[in-house]
Amino acid sequence: MTPILEIEDLTVSFDGFNALNHLSFQMQAGELRVIIGPNGAGKTTFLDVITGKVKPTQGRVLFKGRNLRRYSEDQIARMGIGRKFQTPRVYLNLTVRENLELAVARHKGVFATLFQPLSREERDRLHTLIDTIGLRPKANFPAGLLSHGEKQWLEIGMLVAQSPDLLLVDEPVAGLTDEETHLTGELLVALAESHSIIVIEHDMEFVRQIARTVTVLHEGSVLCEGSIETVQNDPRVIEVYLGAPLEESPSTQQP
Amino acid sequence: MPKLSQFSFPKDRLSGRELIVVAALALILIFLMPPLLPGFRLDLLHRYLALAIVALGIDLIWGFTGLLSLGHGIFFALGGYAIAMHLKLQVPATASSPLPDFMALYGVTELPWFWYPFYSFAFAVAAVVVIPALLGALLGYLVFRNRIRGVYFSILTQAAIIVFFNFFNGQQKLFNGTNGLTDFQTLLGFPVRDAQTQYWFYILTVIFLALAYLLCRWLTMGRFGRLLVAIRDDEARVRFSGYNPTSYKVLVFAISAALAGIGGAFFTLRTGIISPRAMDIAFSIEMVIWVAVGGRASLIGAILGALLVNFARSLLSEQFADIWLFFQGALFLIVVLALPTGIVGWLRTEAPNLIAKLLGRPQPVATYPELEFNPEVQYEREVLQREDK
Numbered sequence: 157m158t159p160i161l162e163i164e165d166l167t168v169s170f171d172g173f174n175a176l177n178h179l180s181f182q183m184q185a186g187e188l189r190v191i192i193g194p195n196g197a198g199k200t201t202f203l204d205v206i207t208g209k210v211k212p213t214q215g216r217v218l219f220k221g222r223n224l225r226r227y228s229e230d231q232i233a234r235m236g237i238g239r240k241f242q243t244p245r246v247y248l249n250l251t252v253r254e255n256l257e258l259a260v261a262r263h264k265g266v267f268a269t270l271f272q273p274l275s276r277e278e279r280d281r282l283h284t285l286i287d288t289i290g291l292r293p294k295a296n297f298p299a300g301l302l303s304h305g306e307k308q309w310l311e312i313g314m315l316v317a318q319s320p321d322l323l324l325v326d327e328p329v330a331g332l333t334d335e336e337t338h339l340t341g342e343l344l345v346a347l348a349e350s351h352s353i354i355v356i357e358h359d360m361e362f363v364r365q366i367a368r369t370v371t372v373l374h375e376g377s378v379l380c381e382g383s384i385e386t387v388q389n390d391p392r393v394i395e396v397y398l399g400a401p402l403e404e405s406p407s408t409q410q411p
Numbered sequence: 412m413p414k415l416s417q418f419s420f421p422k423d424r425l426s427g428r429e430l431i432v433v434a435a436l437a438l439i440l441i442f443l444m445p446p447l448l449p450g451f452r453l454d455l456l457h458r459y460l461a462l463a464i465v466a467l468g469i470d471l472i473w474g475f476t477g478l479l480s481l482g483h484g485i486f487f488a489l490g491g492y493a494i495a496m497h498l499k500l501q502v503p504a505t506a507s508s509p510l511p512d513f514m515a516l517y518g519v520t521e522l523p524w525f526w527y528p529f530y531s532f533a534f535a536v537a538a539v540v541v542i543p544a545l546l547g548a549l550l551g552y553l554v555f556r557n558r559i560r561g562v563y564f565s566i567l568t569q570a571a572i573i574v575f576f577n578f579f580n581g582q583q584k585l586f587n588g589t590n591g592l593t594d595f596q597t598l599l600g601f602p603v604r605d606a607q608t609q610y611w612f613y614i615l616t617v618i619f620l621a622l623a624y625l626l627c628r629w630l631t632m633g634r635f636g637r638l639l640v641a642i643r644d645d646e647a648r649v650r651f652s653g654y655n656p657t658s659y660k661v662l663v664f665a666i667s668a669a670l671a672g673i674g675g676a677f678f679t680l681r682t683g684i685i686s687p688r689a690m691d692i693a694f695s696i697e698m699v700i701w702v703a704v705g706g707r708a709s710l711i712g713a714i715l716g717a718l719l720v721n722f723a724r725s726l727l728s729e730q731f732a733d734i735w736l737f738f739q740g741a742l743f744l745i746v747v748l749a750l751p752t753g754i755v756g757w758l759r760t761e762a763p764n765l766i767a768k769l770l771g772r773p774q775p776v777a778t779y780p781e782l783e784f785n786p787e788v789q790y791e792r793e794v795l796q797r798e799d800k
Contacts, residue, residue, distance in 0.1 A: 233651050250641065270635045
């Protein structure tokens with residue numbers, strides 16, 4: 157079976173600095189993969205390349221076997237890759253419902269947007285989604301009035317509304333309360349049943365909640381890959397991560 | 412339960428009531444204003460209604476889509492020139508030369524090739540709309556495809572308008588240079604300067620303003636309009652949602668240019684002249700000020716702004732000839748500093764509270780998020796009630 161995402165010998169350099177350095181990566185359809193790595197490891201650039209925001213200097217990115225190099229961001233999005241940004245990016249002047257409406261519409265061309273009302277199926281999906289992300293009572297609120305956590309959820313909802321095959325999620329729990337973090341984890345695990353998902357995260361507690369396979373990036377390449385236990389006990393990982401075992405890093409300590 | 416009216420966007424569909432209001436206003440303008448206003452004021456009203464059509468176009472690209480064009484004078488002038496060229500070809504039979512009068516002055520003996528199609532009235536009318544729209548689409552495509560945005564886009568529109576100004580200004584033989592096209596005689600056989608003909612132009616201007624309003628309303632009320640706002644607020648996000656913003660921006664820019672062209676044509680018919688001065692940079696900036704004063708992203712605001720600012724200008728410059736420019740500067744400052752959402756925005760948000768305060772009525776308490784809608788608060792209230800029992 158063709159992997160859903162395959163990255164071969166990928167290098168991205170900005171003015172001579174290699175943000176990604178001969179990186180190779182593979183993931184099968186249906187996987188929930190967590191990518192961790194210290195600051196500056198190239199995690200966000202990694203997502204930028206997959207979504208077409210940055211073009212590879214060298215190497216290829218294959219999505220379902222297709223090379224993504226010659227596609228623009230919107231084409232890649234329509235091919236089935238959805239991206240959630242680190243800070244919630246929703247349209248603040250539009251209501252929750254309107255935000256989702258834009259995402260749920262299958263035809264994204266100018267004339268479809270002008271002349272084609274949402275189909276019954278799209279409207280049904282919209283309503284299910286509003287309930288899933290728990291924003292039904294606020295459906296007609298401008299997104300600007302939502303709390304940080306609610307914006308995160310709305311953006312995840314918009315992502316799912318696009319019905320992508322591959323979801324890229326960048327630090328979904330940054331700035332959330334413990335409860336919200338846990339709920340977000342459950343949401344992602346539930347989504348993983350029908351989508352392939354890449355999550356970038358720092359919060360090790362959260363990683364342990366959702367992770368099956370973890371990939372560690374360091375200085376633009378894959379350092380190691382495996383189950384959370386394998387990764388945590390890998391001496392190279394321990395060395396690059398704070399120079400200390402992951403268990404004892406301050407962010408993971410329970411009160 | 413509190414109403415969410417102050418949050419709600421303009422409605423999703425055109426209500427019958429709105430159509431009736433638009434029609435009623437148009438009828439008032441057409442039938443009531445001419446007998447009420449002295450001829451001079453009616454002349455001004457006619458001009459400003461033509462400018463209001465331009466303002467709608469500016470609102471569409473700037474207020475909704477966030478593209479600040481400082482070069483809409485190009486499209487305004489092109490619309491004006493298109494209709495003026497047809498008018499200049501109505502050479503009276505008594506004239507010594509079959510060419511437009513100015514051409515003889517510069518020793519032109521043969522009509523330039525591109526003037527020929529303008530013999531046709533239908534072509535000229537189509538050109539008023541199509542030439543600005545095509546130019547807008549072309550410029551827009553080149554600029555937006557290369558992802559030029561924000562202040563760089565504004566500077567490019569300024570550069571474009573200088574190019575067009577110099578071109579029209581320098582072509583005496585083709586367009587009568589600085590003097591522009593003027594001294595119109597007849598249109599479809601009717602004397603252009605006749606009061607009756609001008610009244611017909613006035614009626615057409617009102618009708619086109621109403622149509623332009625309805626067009627913009629239709630464009631902005633549905634998913635298309637939301638997408639324009641989304642492009643304005645976060646264009647990168649729009650791309651990652653699978654939309655290509657370029658095609659949307661090109662279409663909106665072309666429509667906006669066409670509206671400027673229509674406004675320019677009606678303005679030219681009223682004033683009897685179109686010259687490169689319509690491509691003065693200051694005039695294009697004024698267009699933006701009308702919209703800013705009236706209220707960005709409000710179509711009513713754009714129309715109101717164009718009428719109010721221009722009437723204020725004419726009243727003030729009648730009384731105190733020299734201070735208009737200062738006043739205009741002050742007006743812009745006031746709007747930017749005190750009324751960022753313009754007059755209509757202020758009326759929608761702050762005016763009701765102010766009036767309530769002046770009348771001594773209690774002001775509505777704003778809670779965030781509105782308690783009545785917050786499920787957690789509702790749940791806690793239920794729990795409390797149960798405990799009370």
